[in-house]
Amino acid sequence: MGDWVGNATKKGWLTSIFELGAWFGCLYSGFLAEILSRKYAILVNVGIFVVGVIIQCITAVSGAAGIIAGRFITGLAIGAMSVNVPNYNAEVAPPEVRGSLVALQQLAITAGIMVSFWIDYGTNNIGGTGKTQSDAAWILPICLQLVPGIALGIGILFMPFSPRWLVHHGREAEARKVLSSLRNLEQDHPLIELEFLEIKAQSVFEKRNTAEKWPNLVALTPLNTFKLQFVAIGSLFTTKAMFRRVIVATVTMFFQQFTGINAVTNQSAPFLHVVLYYAPSIFEALGTSSNTTSLLATGVVGVAMFLATIPAVLYIDKLGRKPVMLAGSLGMGICHFTIAIIFAKNQYQWATHKAAGWAAVVMVWLFVVNFGYSWGPCAWVLISEVWPLSNRAYGIALGASSNWMSNFIVGQITPDLLKRITYGTFIFFGLMTAGGAVFLWWYVPETKRLTLEEMDVVFGSVGVAKALGQKTNISNLIQDSARMRAINREIGLDDALRNMGIGTGPSNGDSSEDEKSRSLSKGKIKEVEMVN
Numbered sequence: 004m005g006d007w008v009g010n011a012t013k014k015g016w017l018t019s020i021f022e023l024g025a026w027f028g029c030l031y032s033g034f035l036a037e038i039l040s041r042k043y044a045i046l047v048n049v050g051i052f053v054v055g056v057i058i059q060c061i062t063a064v065s066g067a068a069g070i071i072a073g074r075f076i077t078g079l080a081i082g083a084m085s086v087n088v089p090n091y092n093a094e095v096a097p098p099e100v101r102g103s104l105v106a107l108q109q110l111a112i113t114a115g116i117m118v119s120f121w122i123d124y125g126t127n128n129i130g131g132t133g134k135t136q137s138d139a140a141w142i143l144p145i146c147l148q149l150v151p152g153i154a155l156g157i158g159i160l161f162m163p164f165s166p167r168w169l170v171h172h173g174r175e176a177e178a179r180k181v182l183s184s185l186r187n188l189e190q191d192h193p194l195i196e197l198e199f200l201e202i203k204a205q206s207v208f209e210k211r212n213t214a215e216k217w218p219n220l221v222a223l224t225p226l227n228t229f230k231l232q233f234v235a236i237g238s239l240f241t242t243k244a245m246f247r248r249v250i251v252a253t254v255t256m257f258f259q260q261f262t263g264i265n266a267v268t269n270q271s272a273p274f275l276h277v278v279l280y281y282a283p284s285i286f287e288a289l290g291t292s293s294n295t296t297s298l299l300a301t302g303v304v305g306v307a308m309f310l311a312t313i314p315a316v317l318y319i320d321k322l323g324r325k326p327v328m329l330a331g332s333l334g335m336g337i338c339h340f341t342i343a344i345i346f347a348k349n350q351y352q353w354a355t356h357k358a359a360g361w362a363a364v365v366m367v368w369l370f371v372v373n374f375g376y377s378w379g380p381c382a383w384v385l386i387s388e389v390w391p392l393s394n395r396a397y398g399i400a401l402g403a404s405s406n407w408m409s410n411f412i413v414g415q416i417t418p419d420l421l422k423r424i425t426y427g428t429f430i431f432f433g434l435m436t437a438g439g440a441v442f443l444w445w446y447v448p449e450t451k452r453l454t455l456e457e458m459d460v461v462f463g464s465v466g467v468a469k470a471l472g473q474k475t476n477i478s479n480l481i482q483d484s485a486r487m488r489a490i491n492r493e494i495g496l497d498d499a500l501r502n503m504g505i506g507t508g509p510s511n512g513d514s515s516e517d518e519k520s521r522s523l524s525k526g527k528i529k530e531v532e533m534v535n
Contacts, residue, residue: 033235263370
């Protein structure tokens with residue numbers, strides 16, 4: 004690879020071209036998820052990923068061009084799946100375990116990263132560690148990417164469709180069957196009926212809004228879906244309630260990247276940021292004496308992140324998103340500033356101050372631990388659960404695109420930052436981590452254990468009425484509220500709620516406070532009964 008490894012700027016491009024591809028992947032992910040289903044969108048992107056890996060494998064010995072092209076193509080697939088997979092997880096999970104399920108996805112990613120680090124460490128000795136090192140030392144890890152990719156492609160074939168997508172596309176009987184299977188309850192169980200009607204109410208509401216405003220786009224054809232995605236994305240910016248969701252998703256993902264996570268390890272996934280990018284380079288700068296030792300230290304990063312993610316899977320739905328992320332911000336900030344102090348005092352004398360170098364390495368490991376249980380999984384949980392059904396695929400895509408574009412920027416600037424301002428790099432990312440904590444405390448609501456439909460109450464919108472671009476005024480709010488109540492009565496949702504002892508007031512209308520109370524109470528009863 005020659006100059007592409009030795010030159011800091013070119014190394015930044017070689018690293019970050021993957022993120023640039025992922026950003027483009029986010030842009031088409033919503034369209035595929037709507038026309039093909041979340042399930043088949045994942046399958047298509049697995050195919051794209053396999054093509055990208057094969058290109059890298061074939062052209063690895065011929066120069067950088069093939070590697071760059073292959074990394075861009077694999078980036079397309081990973082970027083799209085970084086949207087589709089959390090979206091799919093959020094739509095199939097009950098509210099009481101939704102956060103844990105999305106966090107479990109992060110755990111699986113960190114497990115893959117951990118394995119990849121140790122594969123790199125193991126293959127590093129093929130042909131020796133110096134000039135005699137074989138190209139197989141880095142080509143083999145590239146080829147091994149095919150194994151998990153193909154496994155995902157096969158596994159997704161046995162997974163159910165999203166019940167929300169099925170309802171929205173008129174496959175209601177299949178949606179009931181999927182809900183019954185996912186919740187391990189009979190199809191005629193009151194909780195299955197309640198959840199089904201809740202999903203159907205939103206779907207009917209969105210379709211009627213579409214029919215009223217864009218009657219020529221009512222049919223769910225690929226062309227209409229392509230046109231509607233621009234309407235849906237545009238609608239994210241037209242009301243205060245929806246724009247707040249935009250800010251939460253995009254700024255949260257911006258700060259997730261700028262915590263500095265990808266600079267210490269490899270960019271294997273959108274969750275791995277500045278600390279994750281250049282681990283061998285950083286560990287070498289911190290005083291480790293050889294590439295083998297730095298790879299070993301990097302391997303411990305993978306183990307630390309994997310172990311740290313396990314508590315998030317177990318407790319994220321009990322402790323909430325904000326407390327966990329704030330605790331992680333505090334820990335990461337302390338680690339950044341501590342590394343900066345150690346680096347400033349010892350950057351020219353690592354050879355004689357090896358204890359200081361290893362102290363900095365330990366702080367990197369602690370940093371990864373704090374990221375692993377907090378911002379790693381929780382940020383993706385947030386952006387997957389704050390959107391209404393009609394905008395969910397596009398909203399998650401918007402948040403993920405912020406993640407990947409920030410990731411791309413980080414990949415570009417990190418080599419030059421480490422070269423030009425050295426320890427100032429850690430001060431910079433420490434300050435960015437603190438900024439993320441302030442934003443989280445001040446602006447982001449707590450969303451634990453709320454149904455996806457109840458999220459409208461948290462963000463101050465009525466149903467999903469404002470999701471399709473209506474102006475915020477009293478007449479529209481009244482019209483939207485009346486329409487949603489009419490739909491609830493029409494499809495039998497009000498009757499189902501009354502049969503369960505919820506919403507026992509007059510069936511011809513509820514006050515806004517009654518509606519909020521009914522929505523929140525419904526979620527709590529659903530949660531308790533499902534647990535039982």
